[in-house]
Amino acid sequence: MTTVTSQNLLDVIKAYFASLGLEAEAGSYLTARNFVEGLVLKLPAVCLVPGNKPDHSRSKQTHIHVTGNNRYFFFPAAEVNRAAASSADQPQDLLVSEQNIAALRGRAVTGPGLSLRPSHTMKKIACRAAQETQVQISKLRADGRTFIDLRNSLYENDLLVFLKQRTGSAMFAVGIPRSFYEDRYVFQSDVYTGLESRGAVTVRNALAAVMEEYGGAAVVDSDDAISDAVYQELVAAAPRPGEIADLPVPYLPAHPEGRNTRTTRPPTNPVLGRAALIQCGYRCAADGGHATFLRKSGERYLEVHHLVPLEWQEAFLYQLDVPANLVPLCPLCHRLLHYGRMEEKIPILTRLYEARRERLLASGISITLEELLRFYE
Ligand SMILES: [Zn+2]
Numbered sequence: 001m002t003t004v005t006s007q008n009l010l011d012v013i014k015a016y017f018a019s020l021g022l023e024a025e026a027g028s029y030l031t032a033r034n035f036v037e038g039l040v041l042k043l044p045a046v047c048l049v050p051g052n053k054p055d056h057s058r059s060k061q062t063h064i065h066v067t068g069n070n071r072y073f074f075f076p077a078a079e080v081n082r083a084a085a086s087s088a089d090q091p092q093d094l095l096v097s098e099q100n101i102a103a104l105r106g107r108a109v110t111g112p113g114l115s116l117r118p119s120h121t122m123k124k125i126a127c128r129a130a131q132e133t134q135v136q137i138s139k140l141r142a143d144g145r146t147f148i149d150l151r152n153s154l155y156e157n158d159l160l161v162f163l164k165q166r167t168g169s170a171m172f173a174v175g176i177p178r179s180f181y182e183d184r185y186v187f188q189s190d191v192y193t194g195l196e197s198r199g200a201v202t203v204r205n206a207l208a209a210v211m212e213e214y215g216g217a218a219v220v221d222s223d224d225a226i227s228d229a230v231y232q233e234l235v236a237a238a239p240r241p242g243e244i245a246d247l248p249v250p251y252l253p254a255h256p257e258g259r260n261t262r263t264t265r266p267p268t269n270p271v272l273g274r275a276a277l278i279q280c281g282y283r284c285a286a287d288g289g290h291a292t293f294l295r296k297s298g299e300r301y302l303e304v305h306h307l308v309p310l311e312w313q314e315a316f317l318y319q320l321d322v323p324a325n326l327v328p329l330c331p332l333c334h335r336l337l338h339y340g341r342m343e344e345k346i347p348i349l350t351r352l353y354e355a356r357r358e359r360l361l362a363s364g365i366s367i368t369l370e371e372l373l374r375f376y377e
Pocket residue numbers: 228304305306334338
């Protein structure tokens with residue numbers, strides 16, 4: 001049994017659509033980018049439409065009562081709590097998947113997409129003497145036809161799930177039959193806030209996975225601008241390292257068969273990049289006065305540059321991905337060294353070289369200024 005939390009509620013709904021053969025369609029729609037909050041109602045007999053109620057139910061009620069904290073899903077908490085009298089019914093825009101209804105009715109499910117249809121349900125705040133203020137949703141005569149079709153397809157203990165969109169006022173409503181979830185999932189609560197998409201591949205969680213797999217010593221093994229951008233993000237995400245001494249590290253070229261022949265960029269260790277940033281006090285090595293900005297994390301944004309360019313690794317016996325060769329730069333200086341004209345690069349390269357010559361030697365990297373400048377032409 002899987003416990004459902006805000007981290008995997010979207011995955012559960014995706015798994016339901018995947019069971020209908022709509023995995024790709026649901027995967028691109030049901031992400032935390034689109035949805036922020038979910039409400040899972042396990043329908044008791046009393047909340048079903050009359051024709052679907054079991055024989056033992058004598059209830060004539062057709063709307064759905066929403067109580068406790070679940071009430072705040074449909075109305076702001078302050079509005080519910082200060083209500084002194086029942087409000088009028090007001091429409092709540094909903095999106096309902098036609099395939100969801102077809103599947104609940106045992107009909108063939110066909111594409112394209114999730115066939116989302118706009119619909120609505122009526123909602124109101126209901127004040128009853130001596131009872132907690134309620135929220136009621138779904139007035140059968142006033143609700144949108146598609147939503148009524150969905151409710152007509154739900155039986156006791158089926159789930160009616162509402163997902164709140166990140167933008168706009170509409171919600172996605174989905175019915176999940178008891179047969180799908182009851183042997184698989186335990187629902188931790190009714191309301192799930194701060195939804196996450198664990199299944200989705202974002203740059204952030206892809207990088208987190210890389211860091212986890214390589215224990216901080218991740219590699220970026222390609223030679224284009226994308227690989228540099230990924231390297232900078234890996235550096236920022238790398239764990240804080242301790243002191244790292246300048247020592248020669250022999251360079252062992254990868255076996256030709258194990259190598260992607262299209263790349264000239266050898267593997268890099270972002271932990272060393274992070275160490276370089278910390279060591280320089282997060283200041284541009286070309287000019288400590290260069291202004292940058294703070295990352296969302298609060299850390300100053302800088303980029304790490306390999307002074308002796310990595311693409312020349314094959315010309316050296318010792319590794320170029322070592323602290324002595326890692327130079328923190330502000331983004332403008334970094335771009336200049338990669339894309340600028342020689343006359344603007346020379347003064348900066350000269351300064352960086354003078355400052356690093358001893359450390360480079362200690363790391364086994366022997367190079368003259370003239371040789372270095374030639375790498376930048
Ligand atoms: Zn660079």
